[in-house]
Amino acid sequence: MKLLWINPIATNVYDEPIRIYLESVKEPGTEINVVSFPPPGPTHLEYNCYEMWMMPQLLRTVRWAEQQGYDAAVIGCFYDPGLRAARELTQRMVVTAPAEACLRIAATLGESMAILVGRQKWIPEMKENVHKYGYKEKLAAFKVLNMGVHDFQMCPSETKRRILEAAREAVERDGADVIVLGCTAEFGFYQEIQKEIGVPVVDAVVAPVKFAEFLVKLRQLGWGHSKRMGYEGPPESELNSWAILGPCR
Amino acid sequence: MKLLWINPIATNVYDEPIRIYLESVKEPGTEINVVSFPPPGPTHLEYNCYEMWMMPQLLRTVRWAEQQGYDAAVIGCFYDPGLRAARELTQRMVVTAPAEACLRIAATLGESMAILVGRQKWIPEMKENVHKYGYKEKLAAFKVLNMGVHDFQMCPSETKRRILEAAREAVERDGADVIVLGCTAEFGFYQEIQKEIGVPVVDAVVAPVKFAEFLVKLRQLGWGHSKRMGYEGPPESELNSWAILGPCR
Amino acid sequence: MKLLWINPIATNVYDEPIRIYLESVKEPGTEINVVSFPPPGPTHLEYNCYEMWMMPQLLRTVRWAEQQGYDAAVIGCFYDPGLRAARELTQRMVVTAPAEACLRIAATLGESMAILVGRQKWIPEMKENVHKYGYKEKLAAFKVLNMGVHDFQMCPSETKRRILEAAREAVERDGADVIVLGCTAEFGFYQEIQKEIGVPVVDAVVAPVKFAEFLVKLRQLGWGHSKRMGYEGPPESELNSWAILGPCR
Amino acid sequence: MKLLWINPIATNVYDEPIRIYLESVKEPGTEINVVSFPPPGPTHLEYNCYEMWMMPQLLRTVRWAEQQGYDAAVIGCFYDPGLRAARELTQRMVVTAPAEACLRIAATLGESMAILVGRQKWIPEMKENVHKYGYKEKLAAFKVLNMGVHDFQMCPSETKRRILEAAREAVERDGADVIVLGCTAEFGFYQEIQKEIGVPVVDAVVAPVKFAEFLVKLRQLGWGHSKRMGYEGPPESELNSWAILGPCR
C-alpha cells in the first residue's frame, strides 16, 4: 500500500526526518512518501489563519494523491486541518490526521488522557476537536510545554525534559493514564518517555500512519468514508468547470 | 460605521441584491458594502471543500477590510467559514458570521429553535457549529428544504412555499418556537413567513449585520475579540515575510 | 427608545449612580430610567429567597413599564431573576438581564470566560444559568472575591485590587480570555481592569443595557420574544380577574 | 412526623381531595395537612409568572411550617417552584417537590421515562428541571395531553383515556419503561393506568410525600439540606429587619 504523509507547511525541513522516522514503524508492505509545500508560506500552523491559508494547496495535494494511486493520506498537523474537505474530495483513498488517530487509540489504551501542547494558544481549537471526536469525558488535561513548533527538534534534550515533566504531572496530579503528544513536531520522544513514566505515550506522527494502515485494510472490506451526508463530495463537473483542483505537483 | 459583507463565493450575483436588501435594515449611520470573489471558483459553499478553497481569498479580504478602515466584516455563509482565522488576523475590526449571530439571537427570542437548511448534506457541519456555539439543548430540529443554494432565489414562490411548510412542521411537530433560515441565500422571506406562522423567523443576512452593528458598539467599550488564546494572531513579521496577506483588491 | 433599568431591591442607593454610569455608554437616542423598590425589604439578592421575595414587585414593574411605553427593561441582578416570567407578561417590550447579556457577549469575544462573583454561595445558581444559556464548555472558572454585594462600592480601591487579582489568576492559571463581572454592583471597574490585564472585562451593568438596545432594534424587524411555548403569556382575562398586576408605581 | 402539603395556588378546591388521597399512602405515623392560599390569585401555575407571583406567600408558608414544628413540606407543583429558596429559609425541616421526587424515583425504577404534561407550554421549564436534576439521558419524551390543570379532575374518564393513550405511545413508540405524571392535578389515575400498561406510573402527589417521609428519616441521621453553598440561608437579623417573613397564617 502507498501512503502519503503531507506536511501542510511551506518548508521541507521535516520531510526527510519524518520519512526516515516512519520507516521503522510502518508495515513491510507500506510505501511512505512525505511532501510539503514550496516556500514562501507558513512554516508552522500554530495559528488557525495559517491552517486556512494552506487549504487549497492541501486539498490539491490530497486530490493529486488519489490520482497517483495512493491508498491513504495523512494530513500532518494535530489540528487535523481540512479533514472533512479532504474526505469529500476523495473516492477511494482514505484520509486521516493526527488528532483523530491519537484520540481513538488513546481512548482504547486507557481511561483518561492528557494532551501535551506547545502553547496555550493551541488549546481552544484542539479542545473543540477533542469534543467533536467524542472524548470530552476522557480528557484529563491539556499540559502546556511553552515551546513553539520549531523548538521541539531544536534542542531535543530540553524538549525531552519538558515532555517528561509535563507527562509526570499529568499522571500524578491530573490522573492521566495515557499521554498524547499534541504536535507532529514532537516526534522522536515517545519511546523513552513511556519507558520512564510507565504509561503509553502516543506519538502524533506514528499514530496516524498506523491508523491509516488500519483504515486501508478496512477499505478493502468496503468500509471507506461514507459518501452520503458529511463526506458527500461535489459533482466532478463542478470541480472541473471551476478549475480549482488541477494538477499541482 | 463601515461594514463589509463578504460573499465568499466566486460570483457577484448576490452582491447587489444583498446590498439593497440590507439598506432597509441597517442603522442610519451604517455604510454597507458587499464584495465577492472573481470567477472562476465555487459559486456556492455547499461542500466543505469549497469553503476551504476560498480561505486565502477570504482572509485577504478580511485583512484588506481592516486596512480600509472597516469597522466590521460579515463572512456571508451559514457555515461561518474561517471565523477564528479572521479574528486572529484583525486587531480592531469585529468579525462575525450568520450562524453565530442567528443562534445567539434565536436563543434569546425563544426556547427551542429549528434551522431550515437546503440539503441534508449540510447538517453534520452545521450541527457541529450549533454544539460549538452552545445551543445543543436549544435545537429542536434541522428541517431540510431539498433545495440547493442557487434554487432559493430562482423561484421565490416555491421557496416560500417550502419554507412555510417546513417552518409549520417545525413549530407544530418539533416544538420549535423560533425559526432560523440556515442559508444566506434564503433572504427575502422572513417577514412574510413570520407573519403567517406567528413565531420569529431569523434571517441569515439581516441577523449578522445587526449583530455586527452591535459588536461595533461594544468595541467602543473596549470589548473586542480577545487577542489572547483562541484569537491571538501571528506576529506581523511572520505575516510579512511569508507574503501571504498582501494587497488583494 | 426608552429603557428601564430595574434594581430589584428595596433600596435606591444604586439608582442614581447607575443612571449616571449608563449615560456615557448608552446610544444618543436612548432614554434610561432606573427604579428600585420601596423599603423595607431586601437590599441585595445574595440569597435565592430574596430573589423570590421580590418577584411580585418585579413583575408589576415590568408590566407597568410596558404600559408606560418602555421599549426595554433590564432586570438588574446577575441571577437574572424572573426573566421567563417577565417575558410571558410582555407583548412588545423586550426584557433582558445581566447574565444572559454578559454570557452571549463574552462567548462572542473569546473562547473561555471566567466569572468573578462575590461569594461562593452564589455559584450553584449562577452555574445553573451558565449551563442553561449554553456556555458550559466556555466556562473556565468562577472566581470568588469574598465580598458581599454592598462591599463593592464601599471601598473601590480594595474592590479593584481584588478584581484585578482574581482576573489575573483567571487568565494565567485558568486559561480565561474574557472576564465577566458577576454582579451588577461591580460597576465602575471594567475599563481600568481590562486595560491592565489585556483581555475584555464585561461589566454587568453596561452589557445588558447594550444588549437591550440591540434587542429593541431586532424587535423592529419582528424579532421579539416568541409568544409560543416558553414565553407564551396568560390570558388577559385571568390576569385581570386575579388583580395581580394592577397599577404599582 | 408532621408533613405539610402546600398547594401554591389561590384556591382550596384540591386541598381536601389531596388530603384524603394521601391518607391511604402515607405511613401510619405521618400526619398530613394541606394548605393553599386565599383568593384572589392564580388558581393554577401553568405560567411561570403565576409561579413567581406566589413566591412570597409560598416562602412565608414554608417558614411558618417550620415554626409550627412540621418535619417536612412539599411544594405541590411539578415546576418545583421556590425549592432552593425554601431550603435556604429552613433549618431543620426538609422540603421537596414533585419533579425532584418523581424523577429520582423513576430513574431508580427504570431506564427511560416519559413525562405526561397538560400543555406544550409547560415543556421548556420542565425540561430545564429534568436537565438540572441530572436526568437528561433518562428522558424518553414529553407527551402532551392537551388539557389544562383544572381539566384533569373535571372529567376523570376523559383524563384517564388521554393518559392511557399517551402512556401507551410513550412505551411503544418512544421506548419509555416508566411513566411520570407531570402535574399534581393528575392525581387519582396512576394505579389503573399502571395496571393496564404494565410499567410503573409515578404519581406527582404520592411520590413527593413518600420522598418527604424518606428525607425526614434521613434527617434523623444528620442528613439534612446542606447549609453551605446553595442552601445557605440569610442571617436571621436581615430577615427580621426587613420584616419579610412575619406571621402569615
Add this chain to the structure above:
Amino acid sequence: MKLLWINPIATNVYDEPIRIYLESVKEPGTEINVVSFPPPGPTHLEYNCYEMWMMPQLLRTVRWAEQQGYDAAVIGCFYDPGLRAARELTQRMVVTAPAEACLRIAATLGESMAILVGRQKWIPEMKENVHKYGYKEKLAAFKVLNMGVHDFQMCPSETKRRILEAAREAVERDGADVIVLGCTAEFGFYQEIQKEIGVPVVDAVVAPVKFAEFLVKLRQLGWGHSKRMGYEGPPESELNSWAILGPCR
C-alpha cells in the same frame, strides 16, 4: 420487612459489624440479615475482575433472597456490581446498591458532592457510574484517601484523620457541600465527620439500607423496577434449563 445486605466478597469479617451497625439506623419493623460468600475468593472488590468473578454467586444469592421472602436486597459494594442483572432476575424484591443510593441522596441534600475513595484506581469505574446515574454536573471531586478496602477498619483513628482531611479539602478547595464516603468499608465515621465539618456526610452502608426501605414502601404502591426494557428478565424456562440459578445457600 426483611432486608438482605450482601457483602459480595469471600470473607465474613464485615458481616457482623455491619449487621450491628445497621441495627441503630433501620426502621423498627425492618429485619436485616448480612451474608457474604465462602472463601477462597476475593476479600475485596478493588479490581473490576474481582467484581466480575463474584457475579454468579451474587446473582444466585439475590435470587435466593427473593425466594426466601426478602423484600429488599442491597449489593454491598460502591461499584454497584450486578445491579441491572439483579433487577432482571427479581420480580417483587427491590434491589439497590451504595452508589445509586448515596448519589440520589447527596444530590437532594446539596448542590455539589465530593466522593472519598480509597485509591485512584477506583475512580474511572466510579466516575462512569456517577455519569450514568446523572450526577456529572453535581460532582465536585473525587478525593483519594490512599487506603485499601481493608485498611479503613484497621486503624480507625488514622482513617478518621484522613477522611476529615479529605472532606475539609473537598469543602474548602473544591466547593463541595456534601461528602459521600465511596466505600462500604468506610462505615462508622460519618457522624463524627459531619459534626466537625458542618456538611452532611453520606455513609455507604447506611444510605442504601434507608433507600431500600424507601423502595420497599414504593413497591407497595406498585412502583417496582420496570420489567420492560432494561430490567426485563429472561424466561423462567431458560433459567431452569440452564440450571444456572439453583439453590445456593
Add this chain to the structure above:
Amino acid sequence: MKLLWINPIATNVYDEPIRIYLESVKEPGTEINVVSFPPPGPTHLEYNCYEMWMMPQLLRTVRWAEQQGYDAAVIGCFYDPGLRAARELTQRMVVTAPAEACLRIAATLGESMAILVGRQKWIPEMKENVHKYGYKEKLAAFKVLNMGVHDFQMCPSETKRRILEAAREAVERDGADVIVLGCTAEFGFYQEIQKEIGVPVVDAVVAPVKFAEFLVKLRQLGWGHSKRMGYEGPPESELNSWAILGPCR
C-alpha cells in the same frame, strides 16, 4: 500473530462458522481460533444476568489465552462484557470487543451512525456503552429488528430483508450515514447490505478482529492497555491465593 475469538456462551454452534467467516478477512499472518463454553449455560447473552453469569469462565479464558501466547482476544458479544476486567487481568495481550471496535470505526467512516439491534430490550445497556465510548452525538438511532440472537442465522433471507429495511429507514429517515450491526450473530450480511444501500455497514464480527490486529501492531510500539488506573490489575499473589484463575481449558 495469534488471535482468540471468544464466544462467551455455552454453545459451540457459532464457533466454526465464525472461524471460517474470519478466514477471508484476517491478515495473512493472523491465526484465529474460536472458543465457547461448555453447556449447560446461556446460549445467548440477551440478558445482562447471562452476561454476568459468564464472567468467571470468560475471565479464566482470557487469562488462559495470554498464558497460551495469544496476542489478542476478542470478547464476542456486542455488550462488550467484561472488557475492563479482562484488561486488568492481562499484561501483554490486547483485548477488545465488538461495540468498542465498531463504534471507533463507524465514527471514522461517517458522521452519524445507526445501530441495528435484535430487541428493544438491548438498547439501554448498549446506549450506555455508546455514551461511555464517547459517541452520543454520533448516534442517529437504534433500530430494532425484532429478532432474537439465534434467529439471525435461522432464516438468512428474512434476516437480510429486515436488516435492509431497517438500514434504509436509518439512512433515509434518521439521517445515518453508517450502519452498525449490533450483534455478533448478525454476521454474513454486511457486504450485500452495503452494496444495496450505499453506505458502509460495519459487521460486529469482522470489525473487532480487524481492530484487534491493529491493536497488536500498536502493542509492538509499546502502546498496550495502560496498567495504571482503570486497567491496573491485582497483584499476582492475590490471584494465586484465591485460586480464582486456575487452568480452565
